[in-house]
Amino acid sequence: MTPPQPGLGAEPGPEVAPLRDIIADQSHLRDEGAGTRLIGSVCAACGTACFPRREVCLNCGSRDVAERLLGPNGSLYTFTTVHVSSSRAVPYTIGYVDLAEGVRLLASVLGEDLVPDMAVTLTTTDEGFAFVPRGQEKLA
Structure with missing residues (x-):
């Protein structure tokens, strides 16, 4: 018997269940x-680090990933200042x-x-976290 194929009306099971990637836990600090x-x-497997924590490597697909503390x-x-937003008070600045x-x-x-290229450090805010020079x- 041929195993059910995803997207062809198969009932979800271990052989067709989607791979959970991002852990839903919001405690990133x-x-x-x-x-x-x-x-x-x-x-x-490949040494790639990522944030937020993952169960599957974004680079090689390995499931052999471990928790690692990053920063501060x-x-x-780079950065930009947002002056128009329907979801947050403005202005605010975001950056990579x-x-x-x-x-x-x-x-x-x-x-x-x-x-x-300026040096920044991690700080906590009422909304979670931010970086400051x-x-x-x-200022945080």
Whole structure:
């Protein structure tokens, strides 16, 4: 007998169940003794790190991934300030931050006189987390 094929009216089962990728748990932060860190993952097969934590490697598809703490320091790759939004008070700034672990993530950025490649550090906010330029942590 031929196993059922996905998308052809087959009942979901172990052989056709979709692969769960992003873990639904929203606790992406961990408070360590030296400060708050992001919870990501790293692939044992190829070494690729990612955020948020994954069950499957985005690079090679391996399921051999482990939790890894990321940050708190990074470099601001680029940023933009949003002036029109229906879901959040404006203006606010978002940017891509490169972490030392090789992860680039989109996050809120707080602070003044932002420039690409400036050093930033992770901070907690009422909405979760953001990055601020090093030396401007009191703005968070």
